[in-house]
Amino acid sequence: MPCCSCCFRVSNKEEKHASDLYSRSMGRLSSEKKIKLFSYAELRSATNNFHRSNHIGRGGFGAVYKGALRDGSGDVAVKVLSAHSRQGTREFLTEIDVIANVKHPSLVSLLGCCVEGRHRILVYELLPNGSLHGALLASAGDPSRLTWAIRRGVCVGVARGLAFLHEEMASGPIVHRDIKASNVLLDAGYGAKIGDFGLAKLFPDAATHVSTRVAGTAGYLAPEYALYGHLTKKADVYSFGVLLLETVTGKSSSRSFHLSDEGDKVLVERVWELYEAANLRDMIDPAMEDGCNEEEAVRYMKVALLCTQATPLRRPSMPRVLEMLEREDVRLREKEITPPGYVLRDNKDIHSTSMVVASHTVTEVAPR
Known part of the structure; x- marks a missing residue:
């Protein structure tokens, strides 16, 4: 029981840290970069409750769904951060911070995001021919x-x-x-x-x-x-x-x-x-x-x-x-x-990575 209690306290601490990070960052991003905030209900409706028929792929740390916004503004790609992804907190904020106001014909446009409760969602323009x-x-x-x-x-x-x-x-x-x-x-x-x-x-x-x-x-x-x-x-x-x-x-x-x-x-x-x-x-x-x-x-x-x-x-x-x-x-x-140069994995030892450059091989051993 003590072990479980310890794990629970660490989990709560990490979750609070992530929540604080979101709050500070979203306040700054919404004011500085004028991010459009979508409600979770709006995106759930747009994707038919994230129905599997609207699932179009996987992005970094989560699934991507096709959605149709009810305000008539068109179809969108809805990227949902996995609720179990601790690693994705900073990546989610990075993605917003990096391209919020970046406009270029060769970069996918970020339309907005949803930060509501435990939901972390990015909304992009939808490109009809996939990847x-x-x-x-x-x-x-x-x-x-x-x-x-x-x-x-x-x-x-x-x-x-x-x-x-x-x-x-x-x-x-x-x-x-x-x-x-x-x-x-x-x-x-x-x-x-x-x-x-x-x-x-x-x-x-x-x-x-x-x-x-x-x-x-x-x-x-x-x-x-x-x-x-x-x-x-x-x-x-x-x-x-x-x-x-x-x-x-x-x-x-x-x-x-x-x-x-x-x-x-x-x-x-x-x-x-x-x-x-x-x-x-x-x-x-x-x-x-x-x-x-x-x-x-x-x-x-x-x-x-x-x-x-x-x-x-x-x-x-x-x-x-x-x-x-x-x-x-x-x-x-x-x-x-x-x-x-190129990198090969040694299948015999998952801790070993081989760097191969032409006919020369150098093996780098990762810490266990």
Whole structure:
């Protein structure tokens, strides 16, 4: 009984701390950033009591539902923070703080939130074509509908959004930390917008890097960040490079290539091998309809290899990446491309992570 009582007191203390944090933060955010506050009843009605038929996915720390606002203002995406998620408190507030008044064509717009009782809900614009992951990489997706023109537009759109976050924010650079196919949403015309800012980090002025706990998704994490928590804008550049490869190839970074004569290869590794063999055309997604510009698709994969180089300083900035994607007259300095870095898990020991850079392997052992 004493043990249970102790756990109960800790839980209450944590809950009170979270409640106080919300109260202080929401007071500031509502006055400074003019956040629209929705009632829980309003959002429950909009989603038909969060009915499973309106469930459209999962965001950071909670489920996402389609909703129709009763005031006639249109459909929305309602992201509900799990009531059991202690970790999500700061992420919820971060997501509001980061993008409350940020407006850009390549960023999903936050419409408001609900902070009522224990309910923590974010309300976004709804993008009707779902995520890039659902359209391109999921088993139920139909990659054939994503023509090269659409995929090119997706790559350019995400690059524009990241360039804006990194270089054009009045409040200072923002590193998203979770760029991946499921966080790229597609509007009615298949234009791309970056969503889910729960892990985003605002950089202090003049900071070259910050050391932080690792957050994000395996397969997209830059090695220096995954292993050492060393975060810079170049971590986003790396993740974008992986996303770029997925978009061109139609292959997921989380699934290995099973090559009987060479063993398993991750996406970045396989693309590098074919680049060295001057055979990148073999990686272009065959599901694309006729009319794929193969020369441009190969160029995009080379840009991706520039983005995923093992050494962060060798990766280009996002404005430079955008320039290389949009303008054919910008020369790619292929002689400067060095092998990519990538992180592999050792399945034999969950405490061990292997960092593989080309043919060199360094093993980092996490504390038990």
